[in-house]
Amino acid sequence: MTHDRTFRRWICAVCAALSLGFSALDTAAREPGKLANVMILATGGTIAGSGATSTTTVGYTAATVGVARLIEAVPELKAAANVKGEQVFQIASENMNNDYWLKLAKRVNELLKQDDVDGIVITHGTDTIEETAYFLNLTVKSRKPVVIVGAMRPSTAISADGPINLYNATILAGSDAAVGKGVLVVLNDQINGARDVTKTNTANTDTFRSWELGFLGYMQNNQPYFYRQSTRKHTADTEFDVTNLDKLPDVDIVYGYANMNRIAVDAFVAAGDKGLVHAGVGDGSLARPAVEPALVEARKKGVVIVRSSRVGNGIVARNGEAKDDELDFVVSDTLNPQKARILLMLALTKTSDAKEIQRMFYTY
Ligand code: DAS
Numbered sequence: 001m002t003h004d005r006t007f008r009r010w011i012c013a014v015c016a017a018l019s020l021g022f023s024a025l026d027t028a029a030r031e032p033g034k035l036a037n038v039m040i041l042a043t044g045g046t047i048a049g050s051g052a053t054s055t056t057t058v059g060y061t062a063a064t065v066g067v068a069r070l071i072e073a074v075p076e077l078k079a080a081a082n083v084k085g086e087q088v089f090q091i092a093s094e095n096m097n098n099d100y101w102l103k104l105a106k107r108v109n110e111l112l113k114q115d116d117v118d119g120i121v122i123t124h125g126t127d128t129i130e131e132t133a134y135f136l137n138l139t140v141k142s143r144k145p146v147v148i149v150g151a152m153r154p155s156t157a158i159s160a161d162g163p164i165n166l167y168n169a170t171i172l173a174g175s176d177a178a179v180g181k182g183v184l185v186v187l188n189d190q191i192n193g194a195r196d197v198t199k200t201n202t203a204n205t206d207t208f209r210s211w212e213l214g215f216l217g218y219m220q221n222n223q224p225y226f227y228r229q230s231t232r233k234h235t236a237d238t239e240f241d242v243t244n245l246d247k248l249p250d251v252d253i254v255y256g257y258a259n260m261n262r263i264a265v266d267a268f269v270a271a272g273d274k275g276l277v278h279a280g281v282g283d284g285s286l287a288r289p290a291v292e293p294a295l296v297e298a299r300k301k302g303v304v305i306v307r308s309s310r311v312g313n314g315i316v317a318r319n320g321e322a323k324d325d326e327l328d329f330v331v332s333d334t335l336n337p338q339k340a341r342i343l344l345m346l347a348l349t350k351t352s353d354a355k356e357i358q359r360m361f362y363t364y
Pocket of ligand 1: 044045046047062091092093094124125126127128150151152
């Protein structure tokens with residue numbers, strides 16, 4: 001074996017050992033039997049909501065209860081972890097935006113650098129919990145657990161689900177089993193991964209699913225039970241860094257349907273979008289002659305085009321329903337349109353090369 005190849009192998013071994021060392025430092029094990037230190041970051045939502053009566057489960061006001069009261073309402077948290085609360089902002093999550101995401105991601109990364117923080121729980125509205133979870137899955141630079149939790153019934157309702165969801169999320173955020181699993185979403189005793197979870201019912205407590213790709217595990221009897229984990233890169237392995245970002249590139253979504261026209265595509269391009277996600281019918285199909293020419297023109301103006309699907313399951317195949325190689329389009333793989341938008345935004349902070357962005361869609 002030549003010296004050069006031996007040296008290269010030696011370098012690779014050293015790098016592997018160092019990365020293991022760093023990741024071990026990142027998740028320094030607690031003394032056995034000591035409670036984990038978990039930060040609860042509150043952002044609003046139904047879990048912090050209140051209704052006029054104890055039977056009001058729709059038509060209540062989200063984002064009215066502060067983090068201190070959320071924690072006080074679940075005294076059992078004291079046996080789950082050493083918890084501290086912080087109100088990062090207080091909104092109904094349909095009002096979530098890129099600025100809130102950047103603020104939250106920077107605060108999470110700041111806290112996770114602290115040795116006295118073992119994990120983080122984020123209380124959040126359910127409407128965009130899947131998007132915030134995926135954004136953090138791509139921007140948190142730590143293997144420590146980050147668990148996002150919401151509720152489908154306000155805190156004032158009979159059988160409010162917020163308290164047990166918050167308790168489960170706190171247990172999970174303090175558990176070694178959750179280390180290195182990426183950002184997790186916990187409601188209804190089910191553990192979902194950030195990449196694949198989506199809201200599937202407007203009002204029911206079992207609304208969060210990862211459809212065909214499935215839950216990662218369950219919360220039961222005060223502990224997590226994992227049965228799978230994501231095969232895609234996340235958190236500590238991400239190439240994206242929002243530390244010095246104050247704004248994200250403008251990316252919007254155009255929804256596909258019968259009788260579609262090109263007006264929305266042209267409007268977003270005229271508004272200066274850097275990327276467009278097309279939520280196509282079927283396998284990400286493009287209406288011709290109405291829409292495909294508009295997307296081709298947009299690409300020629302430098303707008304990066306991602307073909308996604310409104311369907312909800314399955315792979316959007318490259319060169320299937322459109323000549324992606326020839327048109328220099330990107331396909332979203334299995335990411336739904338709202339998550340494809342998030343990855344495209346972060347990708348555009350690093351490159352506008354469609355082939356490089358396609359690599360990112362097959363990586364995360
Ligand atoms: N409006 C919803 C939200 O804040 C309420 C909820 O379900 O959390 O996402």
